[in-house]
Amino acid sequence: MKGQLKALLATVLILALCTFSLAGCAKGDGGAAGSGTGDSQAKDPYIVGAVLSLTGSYAGLGAPEQNAIEMEVARINEAGGIKGHPLKVIYEDDGTDPAKAVAATARLIDQENVIAIIGATGTGQSMGMRTEVDRAALPQVSVAGGTVITSDFDPLVFQTPWSNSLVVPYTMAYLKKQGITKIAIVTDTGGFGADGQAVLKAQAPKAGITITTAQTFNPGDTDMTSQLTKVKGTDSQAVVMWTAGKEAAIVAxxxxxxxxxxxxxxxxxxARTEFVEGAGAAAEGFHFAAGKILVPESYGEGTPAYEVATDFVKRYTAAYGKAPDTFAGHAYDAVNLIASAMGRLDEGFTSEELRAEIEKTSGFVGIGGTFTFSATDHNGLSAGDLVMYRVENGNWIVEK
Amino acid sequence: MNSAELLQFVASGLQNGAVYALVALGFTLVYASTGIINFAQGEFFMLGGMLAVAGVRAGLPLPFAALASVVLTASIGLLFERVALRPRRDSGPTVLIIITIGGSMVMKSLARHAFGPNELSLPPFSPGVPIVFAGASIDRQVLWIWGLTIVAVVALTFLYSKTKLGRAMRACSLSHDAARLMGIDTARVVMISFGLAAALGALGGVAVAPLTQTAFDVGSRAGLKGFAAAILGGLGNPIAAVVGGLVLGLLESLSVAFISSTYKDAISLVVLLAVLFLRPQGLLGKSRREKV
Incomplete structure (x- = not known):
């Protein structure tokens, strides 16, 4: 009987491991759902792949990203496409899993013959895709915020969100201005949080700030009182949290x-309404640095950036019934950076020519800010594209 | 570390532990009557929270929405057993276990389509400031979680030891064939145990949603933790499931306190493995030496 029991336990453990890898395995809504293909046009479409997290813990980010891309592709094709070529985006769901992001990228490259790739939603996924992107030598425009994506430089890889190496010094300068010199940091163990923790630790001495304790939590954790009790036992003047997941509301x-x-x-x-809803009263007074899209007036009324942003907000709200968040903006920037580079090239361009043309982008007014890439900077944004927000009565207020 | 901090760590551990326990109870119930592990158990936890949010959004008062969600999830559990598992009940445990994995993927995908990818919030059962006890502050919702766990355990223990249905369930766990020969409708017992397991999972999901928000993908983690708790305590016995859950929660919390938050899950899994090596039947499990 004992042998049987052991066999059962062994089966059960193997199955437990299986469920680990199955987590977030369920396919979302047909990842390969086509977009406006503009059938009436005779020319071959330009095919771009998009690897997004439509399921898994970043599903709340991937969905608005897909919305924004679909909306922009439809707009570009209605206006006649790119020199008569319709733009076609093929979507793949990575389930917030780096391994699946790699597989999805390989599929897009080998079976769909894409000329460029948007994604992934997450930092870990974006980094995982790199070997495939390098193999095929085509441009990748990531919509994830980890610094490592562009600091671990690859000439093929671009990034539209403000990277942590931009946001961390901006946040620290703000803390310093408030007279805060001792902080506790709480980060998730996923790609974005781990990257944030590394940048925070690297930047703190330069900013004259001491980190009293560095606590972490895992994506999916449901209670952080243990970590925060550790924080409470220090003389920290502020808690700095770096995570993009739903656990942020639990920390608050x-x-x-x-x-x-x-x-x-x-x-x-x-920068998500779900955070404010989830944290409720605990969100009051919460500070975070982000781009200006949350309060378009902060671009400065009448400026080109303001026009671009209000137009985007208006069209997105009309199409999806809610205002776009920053993640929709990153995807808007990614698809438009690629489309505008395509538009500047002669027909029949190669992946390498497209990559070089994206790198030549200068003064592109997008949602995340004004992009100017160079041979060494593939993020292209500056601290001037950021503002500090505070949550007040459940709304985002720009901190002066 | 002072005593207030220690108490806070313990409270935090017991809070997570009680949720693990509720999920573990579901594993235990199904295992007792069928001998299989139901990997869809975590999805019942997810459905509990999500359906309650849907109820509140549809305008139902919170207590009613919570109750309706538990009842509805229980019906889904019954239906799942009847439609997906019973037709293959003679295929052996491996096939049935794989069916439950498939079922969990279906439920998760459907929830993703029905409720969207974002996290959803449920209002607290009794709003108010946290209760401070000897320096440790405890959210009011945590008292609900503890209370509901105690009620569930007492009710299950009563069911097992005092009712005809409970005796039928225990008989099934020893031998299906013998139970059937004694005139027990084993198919009915199995179906009811799935319904009860679903209800317990849903109860956990509803109780914890006000603290953590809920989303279509919370089931995998809840299932994994609940499963670990059930194994740790010893499968097949409700008290053992609860002990397993609480011990697991405490292990995680005390790992943060004394070692590192980064390794808390690894530490609790190492302890789980160690227990399994030394006591394969779990902390409280009886070693299975059946009389023939």
Whole structure:
């Protein structure tokens, strides 16, 4: 009987491991759903692949990204495409899993013959795809925020969100201005949080800020009072949290529960209405740095950036019934950076020519800011594209 | 570390532990009556939270939405057993276990389509400031989680030891054939145990949603933790499931306190493996030496 029991336990353990890898395995809505292909046009379409997290823990980011891309592709094709060539985007769901992002990229390259790739939604996924992108030597425009994507430089890889190496110094300068010199950091163990933790630790001495304790949590954790109790036992003047997941709201709520009086600072990963809804009263006074799209007036009314942003907000809201978040904006920038580079090239261009043309982008007014790429900077944004937000009565207010 | 901090760590561990326990109870119930592990158990947890949010959004009062969600999830559990598992019940445990994995993927995908990819919020059962006890502050919702767990355990223990249905369930766990020969409708017992397991999972999902929000993908992690708790305690016995859940929760929380938050999950899994090597039947499980 004992042998049988052991066999059962062994089966059960193997199955447990299977469920690990199955987590987020369920396919979302037909990842390969086509977009406006503009059948009436005779010319061959330009095919771009998009690897997005439509399921898994970043599903809340991938969905608005897909919305924005679909909307822009339809707009470009209605206006006659790119020199008569319709733009076609083929979507793949990576389930917030780096391994699946790699497989999806390989499929797009080998079976769909894409000329460029948008994605992935997450930093870990974007990095995982790199070997495939290098193999095929085609341009990748990532919509993930980890610094490593462009700091671990690859001439093929571009990035539209503000990278952590931009946002961390901006946030630290703001903290310093508030007289805060001792911070506790709480980060997730996923790609974005791990990247944020590394950049925070690297930048803190330069900014004259001491990190009292560095706590982490895993994506999917449901209670952070243990980590925050550790933080509470230090003399930190503020808690800086770096995560893009839904756990951010739990951190805010647990701080309120523990009666912690120090302010909580987040990152551009928290620029989501779901965070404010989830944290409720605990979100009040929460600070985070992000681009200006959340409050388009901060671009400066009448400026080209303001026009681009309000037009995007208006069309997105009309199409999807809610205002776009920053993630939709990153995807808007990615698809338009690629499309505008295509438009500047003669027909029949190669992947390498497209890559070189994207690199020549200068003064492109997008949602994340004004992009100017160079041979060494594939993020192309500057601190001037950021503002500090504060949550007040459940709304985002621009901190002066 | 002072005593208030220690108490806070313990409270946090017991809070997570109680949720693990509710999920573990579902694993235990199904295992007891069928001998299989139901990997869709985590999805019942997810459905509990999501259906309650849907109920509140449809305008139902919170207690009613919570209750309706538990009842509805229980019906889904019954239906799942009847439609997906019963037709293959003679195929052996491996096939049935794989069917439950398939079922979990179907439920998750359907939830993703029905409720969207974003996290959803449920209002707290009794809003108010946290309760401070000897320096540790405890959210009011946590008291609900603890209370509901205790009620579930007491009710299950009563069911197992005092009712005809409970005796039928225990008989099934020993031998299906013998139980059937004694005139027990084993198919009905199995179906009811799936319904109860679904209800327990849903109860956990509803109780924890106000604290953590819920989303279509919370089931995998809940299932994994609940499964670990069930194995740790010893499959097949409700008290063992609860002990397993609480021990697992405490292990995680105390790992943060004394070692590192980065390794808390690894530490609790190492302890789980160690227990399995030393006591394969779990902390409280009886070693299975059946009389013939």
């Amino acid at each position: 709520k647990n701080m309120l529960q523990l009666g912690m009086k120090v302010p909580l600072y987040g990152s551009h990963g928290n």
